[in-house]
Amino acid sequence: MIDAFIDELDLQALGFTRAQPAATGRPAYHPAILLKIYLYGYLHRVPSSRRLEREAQRNLEVIWLIGQLAPDFKTIADFRRDNGAAIRATCRQFIVLCRSLGLLSGGEVALDGSKFKAVNSHERNFTCAKLAKQMAKIESSIAGYMEALDQADRMDDETTRTQVERLQDKIATLRERMQALQAISEQLEASPDQQVSLTDPDARAMSTSTDPSGIVGYNVQAALDTKHHLIVAHEVTNVGSDRHHLTSMASQAQAAMGTVELTVLADRGYYAGEEILECQQAGITALVPKPLTSPAKAEGRFGKQDFVYEPDDDTYRCPAGERLTRRFASVEKGMTIYVYWTTRCAGCAFKAQCTTGRERRIRRWEHEAVLDAMEERLRARPEAMQVRKSTVEHAFGTLKGWMGATHFLTRGLTTTAAEMSLHVLAYNLKRVLGILGVQPLLAGIKA
Ligand code: SF4
Numbered sequence: 001m002i003d004a005f006i007d008e009l010d011l012q013a014l015g016f017t018r019a020q021p022a023a024t025g026r027p028a029y030h031p032a033i034l035l036k037i038y039l040y041g042y043l044h045r046v047p048s049s050r051r052l053e054r055e056a057q058r059n060l061e062v063i064w065l066i067g068q069l070a071p072d073f074k075t076i077a078d079f080r081r082d083n084g085a086a087i088r089a090t091c092r093q094f095i096v097l098c099r100s101l102g103l104l105s106g107g108e109v110a111l112d113g114s115k116f117k118a119v120n121s122h123e124r125n126f127t128c129a130k131l132a133k134q135m136a137k138i139e140s141s142i143a144g145y146m147e148a149l150d151q152a153d154r155m156d157d158e159t160t161r162t163q164v165e166r167l168q169d170k171i172a173t174l175r176e177r178m179q180a181l182q183a184i185s186e187q188l189e190a191s192p193d194q195q196v197s198l199t200d201p202d203a204r205a206m207s208t209s210t211d212p213s214g215i216v217g218y219n220v221q222a223a224l225d226t227k228h229h230l231i232v233a234h235e236v237t238n239v240g241s242d243r244h245h246l247t248s249m250a251s252q253a254q255a256a257m258g259t260v261e262l263t264v265l266a267d268r269g270y271y272a273g274e275e276i277l278e279c280q281q282a283g284i285t286a287l288v289p290k291p292l293t294s295p296a297k298a299e300g301r302f303g304k305q306d307f308v309y310e311p312d313d314d315t316y317r318c319p320a321g322e323r324l325t326r327r328f329a330s331v332e333k334g335m336t337i338y339v340y341w342t343t344r345c346a347g348c349a350f351k352a353q354c355t356t357g358r359e360r361r362i363r364r365w366e367h368e369a370v371l372d373a374m375e376e377r378l379r380a381r382p383e384a385m386q387v388r389k390s391t392v393e394h395a396f397g398t399l400k401g402w403m404g405a406t407h408f409l410t411r412g413l414t415t416t417a418a419e420m421s422l423h424v425l426a427y428n429l430k431r432v433l434g435i436l437g438v439q440p441l442l443a444g445i446k447a
Contacts (some may be wrong), residue, residue: 001429001438002039003065004445006032009093015086033066034079035090040065042426045402047409047419049077080410084418091425095232095256098432101444105227109253110391111266113242116400117407118203118217118416125197125205125216126184135185138178145171200411206240217407218416220399221245222424223253223264226391228435231424232256236417242269246286247278254284263287265388273335276374277367287377287384302354307362309372316340316362320350324362336366399423 009032012020016031040062041052053073055062080087098104149167152160187196197203197216207214219240223233233252237245250264262284268291279286297303307316307324316324324340331337345351345359354360365371378384400407402423408416432441 001433001441001445002036002043004442005094005097005429006036006039008445009090011035011086014089014093016083017086029069029071029075029079031079031083031086033069034071034076035087036065037062037071037076038080038087038422039426039429042402042422043430047403047422049073049080052076080418080422081415084414084421087418087421087425091231091234091421091428092256094425094428095230096258097444098228098230098428099258100447101432101436101441103228103230103432103435104225104232104257106257106259107261108226108263108265109223109232109250109257110226110388111221111223111246111249111253111264111270112388112392112396113219113221113245113269114396114400115206115208115215115240116217116220116236116403116416116420117215118197118200119406119408119411120197120199120203120216122205122213122216124199125195125203126188127195127205128188131181131185131188135178135181138174138181142171142174142178145174200416202238202411202413202416204238204240218413220396220420221249222392222395223249224392224395225253225257226265226387228431229391229395230428230431231395234420234424236413236420238413242266243272244275246270246272246275246288247282247284250279250284250286251282254282261285265384265391267385267388268292273365273367273371277370280370285377286374287381287388288374289378289385290371290375296355300353301356302350302360304362309364309368311369316364318342318360319354320344320348322348324360326364329366338364338366340364395427399427402426 011031016035018028018031021027021030037052037056038047041047041055046052046055050073052062053071053076056066056070057063095104145167149164149171152164152167184196184198188194193204195204197205203216203218205214205216206219219237219242221235221237221242222231224230225232233249233256235245235249235252239245246264246266250262253264254260254262260283264279264284264286266286266288268289270286271288271291276286276288294303294305297305302319306319309316310323313323314326318324322342322344324342326338326340329336329338340362341359343359345355348354408419410416410419436444
């Protein structure tokens, strides 16, 4: 299967380096050979280049697959590092094949993001707050040792002389550590997001829903077709929040599936007005539930959802039946916001349940009709979030299971992205083999 699929690809068009041998010098390994080793390795959970080097020498399947060649681990690792974009294009090519085999729904994807650990421990990741805390701790330790040193100096006998030497060593070690932290502090100031990771400079500390201490790693975005749960688009980012990925991921899925109209199902983390508007303008129908963040509701008062918008006269009807009219507009973070209120609040029987101010004000984004329409669509499809969950979440679980406890093996955004693309290709291939079987897939590849 691997042999047939890769032999059918136009590797030069996909962007692989050395697809055409140079006119002079010893020919390099053809990218098809290295891609076959990697795809075999990722399908069989052997992603390490050193282990793949050994497999190429002792595993009969690999020996057959690559025609008894034996590339060393560095050649194998360099191929993954240097061909990230081409490996990603190969993933897209596989989705084109799935499309031609009728395996895609053609119109609906579920989107989600998950945090994957990088090769960078918590101890080697720094934020300003963490650095300040560590520096304060070292300063206090140095002050403690200095005090102990003063006391020991005053006593001046044989025992205390050894103690003094020990204390001086400790202070010297702490001062060295302090200097190292000061160097990191300079790096932190130069870093745009005020974060520094020492082992993998692109990795970032991110919070997760399951681990309160969070992880140092990458946020992997994936859009899966709801028919057979194939990953049609993926992206590795070092931005912890999902909020700004809706349009870019949905557009990538739309292009991969070759469809004009697409519905994207995403969780509350993707709710952002501008993104939902952009999706609508690109012909993408977003279904994203609104986050429950109303402070008024949390404090037991009426939330915005208790006020009904009347589009005919551009007013809000409040729980007391009063009309809140549009008073003024303001621009906040580039968004035009209209503010509505009524002058009848002072004498209202519900005022205590409604506002702590003089009157209750309701704010409306100029494009809020797009969000209202989305809420209507969500009401009409109560199962949408269940479909999203059952489509996308198990894929991340499977990928993490394959990757093991440490997740990524490589460092840097570009190389980890190539690593993830190989996992995604292996995941999709395995899934299609499960759905169709080997012979129909082989026939599809050769068609
Ligand atoms: S306080 Fe004002 S906005 Fe609130 S229910 Fe009463 S009249 Fe309506």
